[in-house]
Amino acid sequence: MVAAGTVRQVVRNASVFDSAAGCMRPGSTIVIEGDRIAAVTQEPLQVDDAARVIDAGGRAVLPGLIDAHVHVVAASHDLVGLAMQPASLVTAQSSTILREMLHRGFTTVRDAAGADHGLRSAVERGIFEGPRLFIAGAPISQTGGHADMRPQGVKSREMFCSCAGLGLIGAIADGVGEVRRAVREQVRQGANQIKIMAGGGISSPTDPLEGTQFSMDELRAAVEEAEAANLYALAHAYSPRAVTRAVQAGVRSIEHGNLIDEATARVMKSHGAYLVPTLSTYAALADEGTRLGWSPAMLDKLQMVKDRGLDAVRIARAEGVPVVFGTDLLGHMHGRQPGEFGLRTAAMPPAEALQSATIVAARLMRQEGRIGQLVAGAWADLLVVDGDPMQSLAMLADPAQGIRLLMQGGRVVRDSLVA
Template identity: 35%
Template sequence: MKQLITNIQVFDGTHEPLIEHASIIIDNNIITEITQENVSRDQFDTVTDGRLSTAIPGLTDCHVHFSISKAPGQLDAMRIDETAIRAAKNAEATLYRGFTTVRDAGSLVFGLKKSIDEGYVDGPRIFPSHGIISQTSGHGDSRGSQAQGKTVFGHDSPTMKTGAFITADGVPEVLHAVREQLFLGASQIKIMAGGGIGSLYDPLESLQFTPEEMRAAVQAAADFGTYVFAHLYTPQQMQRAAEAGVQCFEHGTLLDKETAQIIKNKNIWLCPQFALFFDNFVSDVVTSPTQDRKRLLVQKAAYTQAEIINEFDLPTVFGTDLAMTKEWCDRYQPAEFRSKKKVHGSFKGLLTATGNVQELFKLCGYRNPYPDGKIGVLEAGSFADILLIKGNPAADLDLLSDINNIKMIMKDGKIYKNTL
């Protein structure tokens, strides 16, 4: 099917100046041309008048957890079928907030991704990590209490039994865990390299995985053409991960200048989440005094992290650590754009959710699950993942914090919302 979107201005995901008085030509699910010439409408099956709106690439959130839909301490109360249903609803809601692609940073998404790709469920493209790999008593050891054990038959914890979290200790177990996720189709591998706020039994400052274990994960991923990204907060955790070859850091909130220089020298990506701390959304995931102490420690550091990222011009992508309930996600995910504007300004903030992700996804190599089109940019050869916005978010990123400003959502050439 041939489609035409006309009477628009285009942000291509790379350059700040818009392409004025433009039209986008789509053949099935691929953009074939963006032109400022007059185009005859007769050759197209459908024509959409953009009414002078701004076309931007479909947004990408590089850190979501679709099947984690309750606070950490409440996850063990969920059956696996409930987890799967909630994941599908979270994916659908994410698409209707304008995110046509996500990198799932660890959760139960094998069946969800397959169902979305086959058109059975509405949702974004998913770059899956599958199970998060953690050491025992690490941030991914999500047992709900110290009464829950691990036997030769597996974990007592219902959450751990879903496979969304995996514990591995020693090089052989780490290699096995990485290869299991690759078998499931992981496009990249997620590890826990340090403590976290939401977990109950690991100090935030703890170093997790030995250098040998971490290098084993990186090597196993590299042997399959892809990369490892890591949850971490402190400079010590980041420096160990950098030395091991980890190529993307999640959170990294306690960043210092020495570590920033290492990140810059090694071309490591950062995926920080500012709205969690600037707008205090993180307080909703806290269920104990231990977690609250960790929250306060990290929250105070978020503003310094933002200053250092800008000073060293570190490469970043948009990520939210999206989890919890649908209602919480509806409020939180768009709010991250306000925070990105505060940190980067509108143009660079928009790049984190568009053109920058095109570069990050190159690290997947031949593990890219969507090799037939470009993601995060609008140009010939891109997937027809397009948003039409009332106003220009490259000039005012706050526009994307209100989903009512998104007048049309197209993914893979199919229109899911049109209120033009």
């Protein structure tokens, strides 16, 4: 029975991407009731007169895409300057970033620090048009860690203050007690996952890229607090040592991980960890870092990692580590988000790259059966696209042309199919 007032839609003549199997199911029909998928079948189906029928014309139909490493508040590459902006302005700028992500086909994103529950609620209520938003709140950083953006010479811990909790400046915590408190605060603020800075970074001014951050006791405390709230921890880390320590402490995913080696990947595999490479941000910064005023030290760190990203993907795949789609773009560089597919297909086939942005991302986020799949019970998020995604993902690299219909939660966001 369909509940009174529930809209029924039927997508017929569809070649459905089975993200779990990594193959196409031609001649399929998708039945949508309200905001959920009711059925997906290759059997003949009688369509009632009340249903809205969408004829895919034999085209590929994909689950809505997932980007598992975004910063929707990063309206500028200048993270210190961003932290000085009023929360109202950051929010206004984020609304544009969210809308553009959705229109590229990303119906769900995992924000890897910066967004708050207010932005998530704005999307849920339809105030902002954007992807379904999973937030981390403030990243947890040690003094002098990757999210401690204070310039050298500044001693006060209160240089930055955003009462709304927006921005990429970290929650600075030293010692097990402070780390526990910082994680608990993110939980209190509605985080879906906890971000830990476990190693050095490119954009931070004072930490060595290959260094480790936090003691093992501190890392374990952060993971314990996340798990106590039925959440999980993700860790920013590049070097084999930083990645290994974070995984041994229990983090669920490694963000970036460009410098991993085979031994590190084996540790990740043994602990069930995921890798979330973010190749497009290094390509973007290599093109624009100097023009954007990045310091020589930051550009040197960028050079260390930008050519190792594909190697990390190949190593992870060879060792059986699940690889997830992420981008980590800032400011005007958000427009490069679809280019991540082209970078990844140099190291994996198109079907696997598409899985990394659908089912594998959903599994990482503990959302299997809800997002990243076209199955009964999942959110009705789907893309009708031109071309064969088993051969090429060019249609996703040019979403304005390649995506012919975009649906999120049963709502048609845009439609250029011929009636």
